Amino acid sequence: MKLTEIQDLIKFVARAGVTEVEIEQKDFKLTIKSEMPKGRGKKEEQVVQTIQVPAAMPQMVQAAPVAAAPAAALAPASPAAPAALAAPAAPAAEDTSxxxxxxxxxxxxxxxxxxxxxxxxxxxxxxxxxxxxxxxxxxxxxxxxxxxxxxxxxxxxxxxxxxxxxxxxxxxxxxxx
Missing domain, CATH: 2.40.50.100 (RNA polymerase II/Efflux pump adaptor protein, barrel-sandwich hybrid domain)
Known part of the structure; x- marks a missing residue:
């Protein structure tokens, strides 16, 4: 069996998702083992891990009070409070720019x-x-x-x-x- 045939067989085994293939001919024996099912389990773990990532999204919630400031400005008693909240947020944005x-x-x-x-x-x-x-x-x-x-x-x-x-x-x- 030629090297290119073996390489093609390895690629086929990887795509097929089988765990083991064994070929035996007159003068040699070839066994290819793969851990594909374990790898698939890890992909499922990665999906679970991506669920944890939205924890970073509360930082985006900080931008919401700035957007809510015009709605708060409708009440005459509270325009100073949203302006005070918006003022500290603006320098923080400038610091990271x-x-x-x-x-x-x-x-x-x-x-x-x-x-x-x-x-x-x-x-x-x-x-x-x-x-x-x-x-x-x-x-x-x-x-x-x-x-x-x-x-x-x-x-x-x-x-x-x-x-x-x-x-x-x-x-x-x-x-x-």
Whole structure:
């Protein structure tokens, strides 16, 4: 059996979703084993993990009082209160406008350190440059080092250690100045 035939057979087994295929001919025996059902179970776990992500959505609720301010302005006794709430929200938005987000390039589990007994890759206040490793994301038992593409000082870590992250989810805020 040629190498290309074996490669095609491996691809077929992966697509078919079977766990084991065994071929025996005169001069050789070939066994291909796959753990596809376990992988499918992990996909179901990832769906469960994506349900946890909407916990980040309450931050968007903060924008709702600003939208509700015109409705509150209809009552003459309370226009000062919504204006007072809107004023602190505006500087907070301005403070983050110059910050750069380092985002997750994949779905997986976020780790701040290479192993439990090691120091974190990047701490709030650390100055980073392009190519510096800022975290690790585990996806399908592979640990992927995430490198910074920007230079600056880490202002905030947005994700807890050992937490699931989604694709394009912000992980760090960096001040480029």
């Amino acid at each position: 110059n910050l750069i987000e380092i985002k997750s390039p994949m779905i997986g589990t976020f780790y701040r350190r290479p192993s439990p007994d090691k120091d974190v890759f990047a701490e709030v206040g650390d100055v980073i440059k392009p190519g510096d490793t800022v975290c690790v994301i585990e996806a399908m038992k592979l640990f992927n080092e995430i490198e910074s593409e920007v230079q600056g000082k880490i202002v905030k870590v947005l994700v807890d250690d050992n937490s699931p992250v989604e694709y394009d989810q912000p992980l760090f805020l960096v001040d480029p100045s």
